Amino acid sequence: MATAANVLKPDFQSQKKHFIFTPEHDQLRESIGRFVEKELAPHAEEWEETTFPDSIFPRMGELGFLGLSYPEEYGGQGGDYYCNIVLAEEMAKCNSGGVAMGVAVHTDMATPPVFLFGTEEQKQRYLVPSIKGEKISCLGITEPDAGSDVAGIKTRAVRDGDEYVINGSKTFITNGHRADYIVLVTKTDPDAGYDGFTLFLVDMDGEGVIREKRLEKLGMHSSDTALLAFQDVRVPADAVLGEIGKGFYHIMWELQGERLIGAAGCVAGAQRSFDKTKQYALERKAFGREIGHFQAIRHKFAEMAVKIETARQMVYTTAWRFQNGEYPVREISIAKLYAARVAVEVADECIQIHGGAGYMKEVGIERAWRDARLNRIGAGTDEIMLDVIGRSYGL
Ligand SMILES: Cc1cc2nc3c(=O)[nH]c(=O)nc-3n(C[C@H](O)[C@H](O)[C@H](O)COP(=O)(O)OP(=O)(O)OC[C@H]3O[C@@H](n4cnc5c(N)ncnc54)[C@H](O)[C@@H]3O)c2cc1C
Numbered sequence: 001m002a003t004a005a006n007v008l009k010p011d012f013q014s015q016k017k018h019f020i021f022t023p024e025h026d027q028l029r030e031s032i033g034r035f036v037e038k039e040l041a042p043h044a045e046e047w048e049e050t051t052f053p054d055s056i057f058p059r060m061g062e063l064g065f066l067g068l069s070y071p072e073e074y075g076g077q078g079g080d081y082y083c084n085i086v087l088a089e090e091m092a093k094c095n096s097g098g099v100a101m102g103v104a105v106h107t108d109m110a111t112p113p114v115f116l117f118g119t120e121e122q123k124q125r126y127l128v129p130s131i132k133g134e135k136i137s138c139l140g141i142t143e144p145d146a147g148s149d150v151a152g153i154k155t156r157a158v159r160d161g162d163e164y165v166i167n168g169s170k171t172f173i174t175n176g177h178r179a180d181y182i183v184l185v186t187k188t189d190p191d192a193g194y195d196g197f198t199l200f201l202v203d204m205d206g207e208g209v210i211r212e213k214r215l216e217k218l219g220m221h222s223s224d225t226a227l228l229a230f231q232d233v234r235v236p237a238d239a240v241l242g243e244i245g246k247g248f249y250h251i252m253w254e255l256q257g258e259r260l261i262g263a264a265g266c267v268a269g270a271q272r273s274f275d276k277t278k279q280y281a282l283e284r285k286a287f288g289r290e291i292g293h294f295q296a297i298r299h300k301f302a303e304m305a306v307k308i309e310t311a312r313q314m315v316y317t318t319a320w321r322f323q324n325g326e327y328p329v330r331e332i333s334i335a336k337l338y339a340a341r342v343a344v345e346v347a348d349e350c351i352q353i354h355g356g357a358g359y360m361k362e363v364g365i366e367r368a369w370r371d372a373r374l375n376r377i378g379a380g381t382d383e384i385m386l387d388v389i390g391r392s393y394g395l
Helices: 004-008 023-050 056-062 081-094 097-117 120-132 247-283 295-323 329-354 365-376 382-391
Strands: 137-140 156-160 163-174 181-187 197-203 209-214 225-236
Touching: 023 056, 023 081, 023 097, 056 097, 056 120, 081 097, 081 247, 081 295, 097 120, 097 137, 097 163, 097 181, 097 197, 097 247, 097 365, 137 163, 156 181, 163 181, 163 197, 181 247, 197 225, 197 247, 247 295, 247 329, 247 365, 295 329, 329 365, 329 382
Parallel strands: 137 181
Antiparallel strands: 156 163, 163 225, 181 197, 209 225
16 A cells, blocks of 8 residues: 555665465465575586486475476476466576476476376376486477477377377477486377477387487577487377377477476576666676666666566566466467566576676686576477467467
């Protein structure tokens, strides 16, 4: 309630709580944040060199963070979609985009299709241990010859009696080296267009599954990224996830959640770079005063704040629509496109404000930029987002 005092004197420190969050979300935020700062952030530098350890998953499972919105009967916490947004935001505190991405692939990309499309037996076999962190998952869409053009994939699954035989390859697969299973996108009927795709749950230790080289990257160094081959991999017919022939639609649904969670992570990462850089700008002096007090620098912060806040509102409003049963593909695409651009622009401006220090590894801002850069490519490039948005207007 506005009073004369606070109308006359704006309070810039007031709590910036959004209406989608309840006190329970605040508590969850606090407990995830505490864990991330205490158990993940201190290892950020080391894991850039070694990739993060698998033990993160059972630890997060033990704390209940891997199944926040899954029902309690599967070991989840029974929360709403906003809990996943909270997780994505708090993971930014680990100062390592690769760790946040590896966890998000598990919680918000590979396991949601198992929950939504899986049989009860598949949920018991894959979802329950995933929520405990006993099984690690990955998602295989992209191939060496088809990324944006998902319909152009070549991995084939051919029925042979009670089994399917899978041949093909996938690339850029996050968690591909550590995963116990993969949600694999295949073509079962190449002549059926969009109705010829089928998802499979494939155990990664199965015969014919080959984890080829660990790919080296610009950023996200703490995550593992794999080139995978599938050579005459035999899986039982009940390894089909969802409906035969409906895999394309299933994976398009999956991508919406993936994009929104990615957007939430982008906003949180940008906010983190902003806060860190503000601190620096208030300490670093040039020409006899703190650089943050030069109008040119102050305006950089103002521009960044406008972008971050706009992206945040877009993400929260879209999450509200998603939570309330809408399938807001246009808004998710807008949020993903904008938040990814903002994350990169903010990280770049933060490097600039740090001057030479921003270019140095030890400060960590250059890593924020390198990590953020992926977001304009992964889960659908800027160009594909623009195309989805444009087409949604009938163009
Ligand atoms: C670090 C990392 C982790 C990843 N993790 C995973 C993962 O876990 N699982 C997974 O399946 N994939 C993963 N990916 C793959 C990622 O989703 C793809 O790289 C992305 O979708 C783009 O596909 P592409 O690389 O084949 O690029 P391409 O599709 O070859 O695109 C190349 C360029 O052409 C543009 N372009 C393509 N089509 C059009 C068009 N119609 N109109 C305008 N421009 C167009 C693109 O925007 C891009 O600029 C990951 C990628 C990276 C880099």
